[in-house]
Amino acid sequence: MFPEIGHFALILALVVSLCQGSVSFYGAAKQNKDLITLTRPLAHTQSLFVLIAFTCLVYSFVSDDFSVLYVANNSQLALPLLFKVSAVWGAHEGSLLLWVLILSTWTTLVCLFSKNLPDIFSSRVIGVLGFLNFGFILFTLFTSNPFERIFPSPLDGNDLNPLLQDIGLAIHPPLLYVGYVGFAVAYAFAISAMLSEKLDKNWAKWTRPWTTAAWLFLTIGIALGSWWAYYELGWGGWWFWDPVENASFMPWLIGTALIHSLAVTEKRGVFISWTLLLSVSAFSLSLLGTFLVRSGILISVHAFATDPERGLFILIFLISVIGGALLLYAKKASDLDKKVGFGAVSRETFLLLNNVLLVIATILILLGTLAPLVLEVFNMGKISIGAPWFEIAMLVPMIPLLILVTMGMHSLWIKDSSFNLYKKLRSPLGIATLVGIVIPTVFYGRSGLLLLIGSIISIWIIISSLLSLRSSWKGNQGRFHINRSVAGMSIAHLGLGVFVFGVTIVSSFGVETDRGFSIGDQISVAGYEYKLNSIESVKGPNYVAIEADISVFDGSELISHLKPQKRTYLVQKSPMTEAAILAKWNKDLFVALGDSLGNDSWSIRIQYKPMVRWIWLGCLIMALGGLIAISDKRYRR
Amino acid sequence: MKPRQQRMLALGLSLSGLIIAAILTFKAFEENMMFFITITDVVENNKAPIDREFRVGGLVVNDSITRETGSLTMSFILTDNRNQLTVNYTGVLPDLFREGQGVVAIGKLNQNVFIADTILAKHDENYMPPEVIDSLKDHVAETKEGY
Numbered sequence: 001m002f003p004e005i006g007h008f009a010l011i012l013a014l015v016v017s018l019c020q021g022s023v024s025f026y027g028a029a030k031q032n033k034d035l036i037t038l039t040r041p042l043a044h045t046q047s048l049f050v051l052i053a054f055t056c057l058v059y060s061f062v063s064d065d066f067s068v069l070y071v072a073n074n075s076q077l078a079l080p081l082l083f084k085v086s087a088v089w090g091a092h093e094g095s096l097l098l099w100v101l102i103l104s105t106w107t108t109l110v111c112l113f114s115k116n117l118p119d120i121f122s123s124r125v126i127g128v129l130g131f132l133n134f135g136f137i138l139f140t141l142f143t144s145n146p147f148e149r150i151f152p153s154p155l156d157g158n159d160l161n162p163l164l165q166d167i168g169l170a171i172h173p174p175l176l177y178v179g180y181v182g183f184a185v186a187y188a189f190a191i192s193a194m195l196s197e198k199l200d201k202n203w204a205k206w207t208r209p210w211t212t213a214a215w216l217f218l219t220i221g222i223a224l225g226s227w228w229a230y231y232e233l234g235w236g237g238w239w240f241w242d243p244v245e246n247a248s249f250m251p252w253l254i255g256t257a258l259i260h261s262l263a264v265t266e267k268r269g270v271f272i273s274w275t276l277l278l279s280v281s282a283f284s285l286s287l288l289g290t291f292l293v294r295s296g297i298l299i300s301v302h303a304f305a306t307d308p309e310r311g312l313f314i315l316i317f318l319i320s321v322i323g324g325a326l327l328l329y330a331k332k333a334s335d336l337d338k339k340v341g342f343g344a345v346s347r348e349t350f351l352l353l354n355n356v357l358l359v360i361a362t363i364l365i366l367l368g369t370l371a372p373l374v375l376e377v378f379n380m381g382k383i384s385i386g387a388p389w390f391e392i393a394m395l396v397p398m399i400p401l402l403i404l405v406t407m408g409m410h411s412l413w414i415k416d417s418s419f420n421l422y423k424k425l426r427s428p429l430g431i432a433t434l435v436g437i438v439i440p441t442v443f444y445g446r447s448g449l450l451l452l453i454g455s456i457i458s459i460w461i462i463i464s465s466l467l468s469l470r471s472s473w474k475g476n477q478g479r480f481h482i483n484r485s486v487a488g489m490s491i492a493h494l495g496l497g498v499f500v501f502g503v504t505i506v507s508s509f510g511v512e513t514d515r516g517f518s519i520g521d522q523i524s525v526a527g528y529e530y531k532l533n534s535i536e537s538v539k540g541p542n543y544v545a546i547e548a549d550i551s552v553f554d555g556s557e558l559i560s561h562l563k564p565q566k567r568t569y570l571v572q573k574s575p576m577t578e579a580a581i582l583a584k585w586n587k588d589l590f591v592a593l594g595d596s597l598g599n600d601s602w603s604i605r606i607q608y609k610p611m612v613r614w615i616w617l618g619c620l621i622m623a624l625g626g627l628i629a630i631s632d633k634r635y636r637r
Numbered sequence: 638m639k640p641r642q643q644r645m646l647a648l649g650l651s652l653s654g655l656i657i658a659a660i661l662t663f664k665a666f667e668e669n670m671m672f673f674i675t676i677t678d679v680v681e682n683n684k685a686p687i688d689r690e691f692r693v694g695g696l697v698v699n700d701s702i703t704r705e706t707g708s709l710t711m712s713f714i715l716t717d718n719r720n721q722l723t724v725n726y727t728g729v730l731p732d733l734f735r736e737g738q739g740v741v742a743i744g745k746l747n748q749n750v751f752i753a754d755t756i757l758a759k760h761d762e763n764y765m766p767p768e769v770i771d772s773l774k775d776h777v778a779e780t781k782e783g784y
Contacts, residue, residue: 341643342643344646349646352647352650353650356647356650356651356654357654360654360655360658363655363658364658364662367662371666381672381673382672382673383670383671383672383673384670384671384673384692385666385669385670385671386669386671388669389665389666389668389669389670392661392665392669393658393661393662393665396657396658396661396662397654397658514709514727514728514729515709516707516708516709518707566732574732574733575732575733576732577732592729594729594730595729595730597704597706597707597708597709598704598706598707599706599707601706601707603709603728603729603730604729605728605729
């Protein structure tokens with residue numbers, strides 16, 4: 001019964017979302033007050049139906065209703081409750097419904113917090129969101145209906161993919177989607193702005209908090225995904241330049257560019273058309289990412305559910321969303337930019353450079369991701385572009401970008417002098433050079449060109465961000481005032497510095513090694529001693545496992561027992577490596593159990609990852625910066 | 638700066654940036670591009686690149702996995718149902734590596750033995766790498782034409 005209610009609610013949501021789109025647009029075009037007042041209730045109705053549909057699917061999972069095909073394929077009686085809920089978005093159909101739910105939630109939030117905007121403007125925003133959700137619900141219903149029944153229904157389900165039975169992956173897709181879909185709001189604002197009679201920089205102020213919000217969720221989502229891949233895939237890397245990772249990184253880069261260009265547009269009224277283009281691009285890349293992942297045209301460790309026909313639908317949707325926006329842009333954007341000047345050394349210039357470099361980075365990733373596909377289409381052989389290429393290619397835009405961060409933060413709007421900037425930045429640079437050379441050479445005992453560049457730049461960014469953070473505090477006779485925009489910006493850049501520092505140290509000094517162990521053996525890796533005490537069988541709720549007990553010594557002091565497992569999930573019969581990690585603020589000791597080498601001997605992967613936590617910590621600090629920037633009072637006036 | 642100069646500056650910077658990026662990119666591209674070569678092409682047609690890594694894929698032949706007790710180095714035979722190639726690998730194998738499974742190996746050819754530094758097996762028991770499917774299909778198509 002509940003699956004039918006859910007299915008029906010989804011059909012109603014489809015109809016209402018179409019009404020939401022057309023009524024909003026028609027009302028705005030005719031300037032009809034009655035129709036415009038209807039848009040918000042329509043949007044809320046649509047969201048309510050989507051919520052009902054989603055709840056029904058969750059209920060089907062929790063109540064083990066295996067007569068629903070999707071539940072039967074992705075759940076099982078013995079699955080812990082948390083994973084029964086997260087199994088809802090564990091495969092294609094449900095993750096699409098989650099996407100729809102998140103889009104309608106964003107729509108509801110836009111409805112609630114856009115009442116101070118001009119009616120016609122907000123009506124068109126809600127209209128665009130309505131049409132977008134119409135497209136996605138249509139897609140869900142016709143190609144990937146999660147409520148489909150099977151008869152006879154099986155007694156037990158096929159279980160959730162063991163890789164996904166993990167807390168990190170329970171929350172990673174929702175956060176990532178909140179970010180992806182959040183860019184739909186920026187897209188809708190841009191479309192609405194282009195349709196307005198009079199386009200001015202107010203639009204930038206309205207769209208800024210939404211864009212930052214989407215960006216911060218995307219940041220956390222990507223960081224969580226990276227953390228999950230690090231400990232769950234058992235490889236110990238934190239980024240693989242896998243197509244699916246690239247698909248999330250591209251919108252992030254463009255979103256970051258967008259945040260920066262919005263700052264210029266809001267403050268100075270320049271770059272309007274460029275900012276519009278970025279708004280459209282950020283969401284387009286989110287859609288492209290979905291297309292790449294879901295169509296199965298890219299080979300990826302992450303692509304769990306793939307189907308070419310679905311790809312075709314997304315492709316058509318993609319073309320209409322991007323094409324429509326670009327047509328509108330071509331018609332409107334030519335006469336948007338005001339003639340406002342700025343100096344060669346000014347914050348505008350630095351932000352412009354930031355944008356250029358971020359766009360170059362995005363193009364490079366797009367190239368590396370699509371090149372194998374293009375070459376195969378033209379029959380030029382099957383190739384793959386590995387991580388080494390991306391790592392080299394990213395240095396091209398990223399090193400100048402990171403050098404410019406401090407200058408951008410400390411330069412003045414309109415016009416600054418190079419000397420002034422030099423005076424402000426020379427002591428941070430001096431300290432950073434000193435510390436940046438000392439840390440790798442003294443603490444880790446080695447240096448190198450890229451290593452020194454990385455550590456000096458990251459420390460320079462950290463110091464300059466802290467200085468900038470201090471300047472956001474103004475004490476006035478015991479009353480403190482914080483400029484939250486400046487504070488948020490500084491904290492986000494501080495996070496970037498922390499991230500770059502982590503990446504630099506871990507990629508220079510990380511140790512990864514595979515060893516053969518017999519029980520009683522002791523092996524030294526990167527200054528730590530590992531001793532294999534025993535190998536035992538253990539049982540979990542829906543798996544059995546072989547567990548190793550490994551003592552870790554720092555010198556002669558026992559610092560930890562690590563217990564990596566090799567699990568076999570009972571239903572899908574698939575083996576899974578569960579790594580054991582000793583996590584400290586300045587290093588991770590990572591142990592994964594491999595295969596039996598015969599005769600009580602086992603292969604074991606041991607890794608030493610200094611400062612690896614700083615990578616994810618940096619991302620969280622960036623997201624925190626975004627949160628603080630959104631809380632600035634001027635967005636609530 | 639006047640708006641006109643601004644635009645010129647922006648254009649100039651973007652263009653030069655793009656050109657530099659393009660040159661470096663394509664250079665690195667050539668060096669890092671990795672070809673997938675079918676086992677038949679490696680064994681019969683000598684198409685394996687020399688001193689350069691490439692990918693091969695196929696099914697792991699039953700009972701072909703050998704290893705010295707206690708050693709991390711192991712060897713197995715990979716087939717595209719037409720030709721066979723011996724692969725040597727040292728290290729921890731991916732979870733889903735087993736006999737009969739489709740895998741992709743990355744490495745170099747050394748005297749008719751493929752020395753792999755990476756083995757990829759997908760995290761899904763029913764999964765077969767697309768390249769492996771294609772190379773098995775190629776074989777079927779060719780046999781039909783040939784015989």
